Amino acid sequence: MRNLLNLIYKYHYFLLFFFLESIAVSMGIRYNLYQKAGFVSFTENIAAFFNESISSFTDYFTLVETNRKLSLENTLLRNQLQRVYRSDELFFFGENDTLHRQKYFFTSARVISNTVTRMHNYLSLDKGRNQGIEPEMGVICPDGIVGITNGVTKNFTSVLSVLNLNFHVSAKLKKNDYFGTISWDGQDYRTVILSEIPYHVNIEKGDTIVTSGYSAVFPEGIPIGTVEEAVVENGNFYNIRVKLFTDFRHLTYVDVVRNLQKEEQQKLKNQ
Amino acid sequence: MINSLLRYIFAFVVIVLVQVLILDNIQISRYAVPFLYVLFLLILPFETPGWLLLLLGFLLGLTIDLFEHTYGLHTAATVFAAWLRPGVLKIFSPRDGYMSNTRPGITDYGAGWFLKYASLIIFAHHFFLFYFEVFTFRHFFSTLWRVIVSTVFTLLLVILSQFFVHKPRTE
Numbered sequence: 001m002r003n004l005l006n007l008i009y010k011y012h013y014f015l016l017f018f019f020l021e022s023i024a025v026s027m028g029i030r031y032n033l034y035q036k037a038g039f040v041s042f043t044e045n046i047a048a049f050f051n052e053s054i055s056s057f058t059d060y061f062t063l064v065e066t067n068r069k070l071s072l073e074n075t076l077l078r079n080q081l082q083r084v085y086r087s088d089e090l091f092f093f094g095e096n097d098t099l100h101r102q103k104y105f106f107t108s109a110r111v112i113s114n115t116v117t118r119m120h121n122y123l124s125l126d127k128g129r130n131q132g133i134e135p136e137m138g139v140i141c142p143d144g145i146v147g148i149t150n151g152v153t154k155n156f157t158s159v160l161s162v163l164n165l166n167f168h169v170s171a172k173l174k175k176n177d178y179f180g181t182i183s184w185d186g187q188d189y190r191t192v193i194l195s196e197i198p199y200h201v202n203i204e205k206g207d208t209i210v211t212s213g214y215s216a217v218f219p220e221g222i223p224i225g226t227v228e229e230a231v232v233e234n235g236n237f238y239n240i241r242v243k244l245f246t247d248f249r250h251l252t253y254v255d256v257v258r259n260l261q262k263e264e265q266q267k268l269k270n271q
Numbered sequence: 272m273i274n275s276l277l278r279y280i281f282a283f284v285v286i287v288l289v290q291v292l293i294l295d296n297i298q299i300s301r302y303a304v305p306f307l308y309v310l311f312l313l314i315l316p317f318e319t320p321g322w323l324l325l326l327l328g329f330l331l332g333l334t335i336d337l338f339e340h341t342y343g344l345h346t347a348a349t350v351f352a353a354w355l356r357p358g359v360l361k362i363f364s365p366r367d368g369y370m371s372n373t374r375p376g377i378t379d380y381g382a383g384w385f386l387k388y389a390s391l392i393i394f395a396h397h398f399f400l401f402y403f404e405v406f407t408f409r410h411f412f413s414t415l416w417r418v419i420v421s422t423v424f425t426l427l428l429v430i431l432s433q434f435f436v437h438k439p440r441t442e
Contacts, residue, residue, distance in 0.1 A: 012321075016326075017354040024332065024347035025343065025403075027342050028342070029343070031341065113340070117304050186405075
């Protein structure tokens, strides 16, 4: 017993190091593996308070840009309304219309923290379960896609950013509907990789890439980016570098997409 | 004694705030992310017992993790760096050891010594942190590049802080 105590005393420095390091490493591994969804509720509320005060301050710096984008979007929406009113009266059915049922529902939220320099980047939003947000919902901004919600607490949401090695979404070429998968290679926060497009497809620099709508997370046709360069790799498929429309350094307001028919769509897939 | 204890608590708070309020919000390049908070481990007195060093490293890392939403990554890297510190101090020890009433800093031991001491610990910390974050050795060299650039950047800030914060002691 005495020897044991002596031994412990002699190596207490290393043992304490080992003890603390194992706690930290196991926390880190769980964070890496489970995408921190389970940890969100634990600390998010504390950190969110600080982040919110920081971002309420930094919001002022992007005010000009945000206003410009909002007015731009207003104009766009107004234009769409005009078009619907004038030419396409078919859309004016009653409220209980069964032919043109509303499929998507958007909720605006503010970004209270965001990173672009890590390999697994996340955003936090200032809305949560109380405002109807659930895990696995798409997040977009006026420019393009942003990410997918993963952890939700009462009033906050963490979003798996497009700039995350675990992010994958189905996307297609706008001009001819060939589809592939968008993912991030961790290199540059301005570009992502589009893969699985067969080599015989004609691709030119500047072609627009949009979401395909196959995944039930994003609506079809949400802009992603433009083709920057396309090379054929391993003979059969293109490896396309896509320049993102979304500027992840200047995100302030985003929209969370609720797909009203998601459950139905997934149920069919699982059958 | 109480006075110096207060001074270190104050340093802890200031360094953490500078890290989470300022440095986490500016990005000079997409590679370089300065983690100035390691500075707190560097400036602790030579006499700090090992167990306290480890516990302080754990606390420091946990605080940063809380703000950065990276549960465990910074804690693991900081505990690792704290564990290395006594060994690194021994390697770079002057011929007749460290004198009492001196502190690890440029004012007491010169720029050359401080540069060696600080860069080794910062590099070890960043190396652990970045590879643990990527969680794979697949992109080994691009990660290494990020480690090196960030180390240089942190080191610059640490040296800068020496001139701003550490006034020569009058006692």
